[in-house]
Amino acid sequence: MENILSQFTADNLEIKLTSEKLFINTTTSNETFALRSVNGIGVVDLVDEYNKALTLWKSQKGAGPVFYVFAVIFVIWGIWSFSSSIGLAIFILLMAALFFRMGYVQTEKNKNNEPKLMSAVRIMMSGGNRDFQFDKTGIKSGNVAEFVAKVESTLTSYHKNNE
C-alpha cells in the first residue's frame, strides 16, 4: 500500500498525492500521474478567460438600462394616450410595467453574475501541461496551497532519490 502524503477535495477538485503517484479527480475526469513523468507544478491565474468573461459581462450589463429607457418612453406614451383611448393607455402602461420588470431582472442578474478570476494548478509533464481550475479565494484554497507545497517537496526528493 502506498503512503498517502496529501488528500483533499476543493471546488470540484479531488486530489490525492502518494509517494509515487498523483490522483486528480474532477467532475469530468479521473486522472493518475506517475511522479516520474511530472517535471514540475505551478499555479497560474487564468487572465485571458477572465478578460473574455469580463467583456461579455460588460456587454450584457447594458441591457438593463435599455429596458428602463423603453419603460420610460412607454410611460410617457401611455399618459399621452389617455386623452384618446383609455384602453390603449392602460395597455401601454402595462407594457411599461413589463419593461421595468425586465430591466430590474436583468440588472439583478448582472449584479450576481460578475465574473471571477479563476486560477489553475498546472502540472508540467514531458508530453504537455494539464490545468485544474480552482478559486484562490475559495474556502479550501488553503488545501490547494498545502498540496502545491507538498508536491514541490515530494518532486524534489523523488527526483533526488532517483538520479
Added chain:
Amino acid sequence: MGFWNTFVKVWQVRTSIKIQETLEDSYRVAKENAETQANIPKIIDELNKKNESWDEKITQHRKKTDKK
C-alpha cells in the same frame, strides 16, 4: 462574355472580399484591444486582491514543508 471579362470580374469579386475581410479583421482586433485596455485596471485589481492572501498561504505551507 469573353474569357478576359470573366477573369477580371472574378478578380474584382475576390479582391473586394479580401478587402472586406481585412477591414473586418482590423475592426475586430481594434475592438478587442480597446476592450482589453478597458479591462486592465479591473484585472490588476483582481490579481492583487487574490494573490495577496494566496502568497501568504503558499509561503506558510512551503515553510512548514521545509521544516519537516
